[in-house]
Amino acid sequence: xxxxxxxxxxxxxxxxxxxxxxxxxxxxxxxxxxxxxxxxxxxxxxxxxxxxxxxxxxxxxxxxxxxxxxxxxxxxxxxxxxxxxxxxxxxxxxxxxxxxxxxxxxxxxxxxxxxxxxxxxxxxxxxxxxxxxxxxxxxxxxxxxxxxxxxxxxxxxxxxxxxxxxxxxxxxxxxxxxxxxxxxxxxxxxxxxxxxxxxxxxxxxxxxxxxxxxxxxxxxxxxxxxxxxxxxxxxxxxxxxxxxxxxxxxxxxxxxxxxxxxxxxxxxxxxx
Amino acid sequence: xxxxxxxxxxxxxxxxxxxxxxxxxxxxxxxxxxxxxxxxxxxxxxxxxxxxxxxxxxxxxxxxxxxxxxxxxxxxxxxxxxxxxxxxxxxxxxxxxxxxxxxxxxxxxxxxxxxxxxxxxxxxxxxxxxxxxxxxxxxxxxxxxxxxxxxxxxxxxxxxxxxxxxxxxxxxxxxxxxxxxxxxxxxxxxxxxxxxxxxxxxxxxxxxxxxxxxxxxxxxxxxxxxxxxxxxxxxxxxxxxxxxxxxxxxxxxxxxxxxx
Numbered sequence: 066x067x068x069x070x071x072x073x074x075x076x077x078x079x080x081x082x083x084x085x086x087x088x089x090x091x092x093x094x095x096x097x098x099x100x101x102x103x104x105x106x107x108x109x110x111x112x113x114x115x116x117x118x119x120x121x122x123x124x125x126x127x128x129x130x131x132x133x134x135x136x137x138x139x140x141x142x143x144x145x146x147x148x149x150x151x152x153x154x155x156x157x158x159x160x161x162x163x164x165x166x167x168x169x170x171x172x173x174x175x176x177x178x179x180x181x182x183x184x185x186x187x188x189x190x191x192x193x194x195x196x197x198x199x200x201x202x203x204x205x206x207x208x209x210x211x212x213x214x215x216x217x218x219x220x221x222x223x224x225x226x227x228x229x230x231x232x233x234x235x236x237x238x239x240x241x242x243x244x245x246x247x248x249x250x251x252x253x254x255x256x257x258x259x260x261x262x263x264x265x266x267x268x269x270x271x272x273x274x275x276x277x278x279x280x281x282x283x284x285x286x287x288x289x290x291x292x293x294x295x296x297x298x299x300x301x302x303x304x305x306x307x308x309x310x311x312x313x314x315x316x317x318x319x320x321x322x323x324x325x326x327x328x329x330x331x332x333x334x335x336x337x
Numbered sequence: 338x339x340x341x342x343x344x345x346x347x348x349x350x351x352x353x354x355x356x357x358x359x360x361x362x363x364x365x366x367x368x369x370x371x372x373x374x375x376x377x378x379x380x381x382x383x384x385x386x387x388x389x390x391x392x393x394x395x396x397x398x399x400x401x402x403x404x405x406x407x408x409x410x411x412x413x414x415x416x417x418x419x420x421x422x423x424x425x426x427x428x429x430x431x432x433x434x435x436x437x438x439x440x441x442x443x444x445x446x447x448x449x450x451x452x453x454x455x456x457x458x459x460x461x462x463x464x465x466x467x468x469x470x471x472x473x474x475x476x477x478x479x480x481x482x483x484x485x486x487x488x489x490x491x492x493x494x495x496x497x498x499x500x501x502x503x504x505x506x507x508x509x510x511x512x513x514x515x516x517x518x519x520x521x522x523x524x525x526x527x528x529x530x531x532x533x534x535x536x537x538x539x540x541x542x543x544x545x546x547x548x549x550x551x552x553x554x555x556x557x558x559x560x561x562x563x564x565x566x567x568x569x570x571x572x573x574x575x576x577x578x579x580x581x582x583x584x585x586x587x588x589x590x591x592x593x594x595x596x597x
Contacts, residue, residue, distance in 0.1 A: 079423070079505070080419060080420070080423035080424075080505070080509065081420065081423045081424035081425075081426070081428075081429070082420065082424075083416050083417070083419045083420035083423070083424075084417065084420030084421060084424045084428050084429055084432050085420065085428075086413060086416060086417070086420075087413055087414070087416065087417030087420060087421075087432055087436070087476070087480075088417075088420075088428055088431065088432045090413060090472075090476075091432060091435045091436060092435075093454075094451065094454070094469060094472075094473045095435055095436075095438050095439060095447075095473060096435055097454060098447075098450030098451050098453060098454045099438070099450055101450060101453045101454055101457070102446070102449070102450045102453065105453065149350055149353075152346050153346060153347060153350050156343045156346060156347060157347075166588065167588070168347065170584055170588065171351060171354070171355075172350070172351075172354065174580055174581075174584060175354055175358075176530075177530045177580055178358075178573070178576055178577060178580060179533055179534055179550055179551060179554075179573075179576065180534055180536070180551075181536060181550070181551045181554045181555050181558075182550070182554060182569065182572070182573045182576065183357070183358075184558075185361075185554055185558060185566070185569060185573070186357035186358055186360065186361045186573060187357045188558065189357065189360065189361065189364075189372045189373075189570075190356060190357040190360055192372065192373075193360075193372065193373045211353070211354075211357070214353075214354065215354075264441060268441070268442075268443050269443065269444070271443070272443040272444065272445045272446070273444065273445070273536075273537070274445075275536050275551075275555055278555075278558075278559065279555070279558050279559075283559075289443070289445045292445055292446075292449060293445070296449055296452070296541070302453065305449060306449075306453075309445075309446045309449055309450065312443050312445075312446050313442065313446060316441055316442055316443065316446075320441060
């Protein structure tokens with residue numbers, strides 16, 4: 066009895082302690098795995114610390130080419146997504162009636178259908194026109210835009226519809242024309258949504274080889290495929306880890322640029 | 338003029354998004370195994386979804402994995418979110434920050450990093466590894482949908498219940514939980530769709546021979562011969578219709594709430 070009272074005095078359970086289970090889980094299954102990647106990236110097959118994996122990656126034209134192609138494809142896809150999604154989100158955000166809820170829904174819904182099935186749908190359509198086998202890169206970009214477009218629409222819509230319209234009104238009252246209002250007020254104010262959309266599209270594009278494999282007829286290799294090759298048939302975890310490490314660095318850089326992932330604009334659609 | 342332009346943009350974008358899906362929908366009602374070839378109206382592909390043992394197993398396995406991982410993630414994520422919200426010290430910040438890593442990290446990096454860990458503890462490719470992998474991926478999204486609800490919550494109700502004699506545990510279950518419940522539900526639903534959607538984590542952690550819809554369709558796309566790819570048209574159509582129904586029900590409920 067005495068003992069029990071003592072324990073209670075020394076350690077009283079509060080709501081703050083509810084952090085523990087998830088924190089421990091994260092240490093074991095998020096932090097530790099990343100440390101392991103770093104370990105494999107900086108060691109040789111014999112277990113010594115070395116930079117040979119990095120030297121291997123950056124001295125081979127094949128790997129640099131793959132990295133450049135991945136970045137190029139992702140940039141292009143992200144740009145096209147933005148080009149389509151921005152006007153769409155803008156129009157939806159400015160609609161007065163309740164119609165925009167249904168329309169927004171139509172744009173977001175594909176997000177919740179299995180993305181491989183969606184890729185299959187687009188592939189079958191392109192196959193009918195014979196685009197797939199003739200134009201590998203074109204069909205890959207179409208496939209990527211098709212799969213990632215909803216992820217660009219949602220954050221843009223959220224930002225644009227929450228935008229304080231009084232700034233625009235003030236600008237036009239002060240004599241700015243429509244183009245100027247957009248370039249000087251609306252677009253800068255919506256940058257948070259633009260960045261959020263870019264984070265949702267850019268990195269998955271570079272790494273998710275499901276789409277490039279499906280649409281590229283095996284002729285388009287992106288960096289994700291490269292990792293897969295070294296972990297699978299290549300059987301060199303050190304090489305695979307170096308590529309993963311480079312991707313982690315790219316992730317951190319893009320997080321710095323885009324200011325991280327804000328929880329207020331949950332881009333996977335829970336806000337609906 | 339301006340309105341016509343808006344209508345044009347929206348229409349073109351919607352056609353781009355829905356043309357492939359509608360094409361699948363149409364050609365799911367024929368027995369032809371070649372896309373674009375119509376060989377008469379038939380429910381054969383739909384019947385095969387149920388009658389062919391192999392397809393049935395894939396669908397059921399995918400669903401069980403999604404339900405299991407989403408349930409665990411929802412519990413872990415809800416408890417975690419409450420902990421993050423009330424823990425103002427470094428541990429709360431640490432949990433919140435590291436919880437975002439699987440969200441922004443490339444999925445393949447998450448997958449192979451976990452594969453490395455499981456290889457070290459020789460769990461290798463197993464169902465446990467697969468399940469943990471999915472939980473790693475889903476839980477942050479549950480946290481992300483519960484946290485805003487906690488922030489919106491009126492903190493004084495918790496204090497009031499304590500003043501009125503509730504124990505902290507009672508207050509948590511009877512006061513906090515009901516207020517964040519909508520966030521928990523949407524987190525759970527999101528977790529299910531994310532698990533159903535996943536390809537990368539599943540590929541690197543699944544036990545040999547285990548297939549989900551994603552892994553199966555991807556495999557069938559590269560080797561279409563003798564695959565159940567045509568049946569997948571029927572499956573997509575079913576999923577699509579389910580999505581539409583859920584959507585309509587949810588939005589109906591929301592407008593009802595708003596009108597109240």
